Amino acid sequence: MDIGAGGFPTPPYYAVIFTSRRTADDVDYAVTAQRMAELAADVPGFLGIDSVRQGPELGITVSYWRSMESIAAWRSHAEHKIARDTGRDRWYEAFEVHVAKVERSYRFTLPET
Amino acid sequence: MDIGAGGFPTPPYYAVIFTSRRTADDVDYAVTAQRMAELAADVPGFLGIDSVRQGPELGITVSYWRSMESIAAWRSHAEHKIARDTGRDRWYEAFEVHVAKVERSYRFTLPET
Numbered sequence: 001m002d003i004g005a006g007g008f009p010t011p012p013y014y015a016v017i018f019t020s021r022r023t024a025d026d027v028d029y030a031v032t033a034q035r036m037a038e039l040a041a042d043v044p045g046f047l048g049i050d051s052v053r054q055g056p057e058l059g060i061t062v063s064y065w066r067s068m069e070s071i072a073a074w075r076s077h078a079e080h081k082i083a084r085d086t087g088r089d090r091w092y093e094a095f096e097v098h099v100a101k102v103e104r105s106y107r108f109t110l111p112e113t
Numbered sequence: 114m115d116i117g118a119g120g121f122p123t124p125p126y127y128a129v130i131f132t133s134r135r136t137a138d139d140v141d142y143a144v145t146a147q148r149m150a151e152l153a154a155d156v157p158g159f160l161g162i163d164s165v166r167q168g169p170e171l172g173i174t175v176s177y178w179r180s181m182e183s184i185a186a187w188r189s190h191a192e193h194k195i196a197r198d199t200g201r202d203r204w205y206e207a208f209e210v211h212v213a214k215v216e217r218s219y220r221f222t223l224p225e226t
Binding site for chain 1: 121127128130132136163165166167171172173175177201205206207208209210211212213214215216217218219220221222223
């Protein structure tokens with residue numbers, strides 16, 4: 001989340017690791033993913049999100065949250081629920097979710113030369 | 114880690130989330146990354162690794178471990194230390210590391226039709 005920018009959170013905080021393999025169905029996928037990122041950012045306790053995909057075979061999205069309560073609030077968001085249902089029906093062949101408590105973190109930025 | 118395959122671990126276990134932005138220096142990068150994945154897999158307590166990169170701007174690698182002790186063993190591996198030093202000197206413009214305890218996880222695989 002904003003590597004090299006300010007605002008790195010102090011542990012403990014939470015990470016939701018979403019690892020997925022896509023189907024060939026692209027209908028509404030990109031626009032929904034973008035919409036979900038925007039909606040998540042409005043949930044109190046949202047800290048940041050990073051998302052990378054390499055073809056259909058593997059995508060990793062990690063979202064960061066201040067507390068388990070903020071994750072629960074996002075999970076219960078009505079539009080997010082619909083998107084998750086559509087994801088299982090159409091966009092994902094398989095996915096994993098790991099909900100984790102970040103206990104330690106550090107960062108590195110190359111010194112300016 | 115092997116989405117759709119067997120062997121999904123029972124929490125608690127640990128995840129190391131490595132998020133990075135690369136420099137333009139590609140010398141020895143790919144071969145070292147491959148070598149590190151192989152060495153890590155030999156460390157007792159290693160559970161799996163997923164790695165995705167989208168251009169130089171953002172890569173996410175998540176490795177999964179049985180315990181903090183197994184992560185510490187990997188951190189103290191001599192060849193891994195050298196690779197980390199080289200990474201800071203040459204391959205990475207910036208990176209973040211989040212060490213997290215996975216408290217909950219689930220997976221989904223599309224039913225065969």
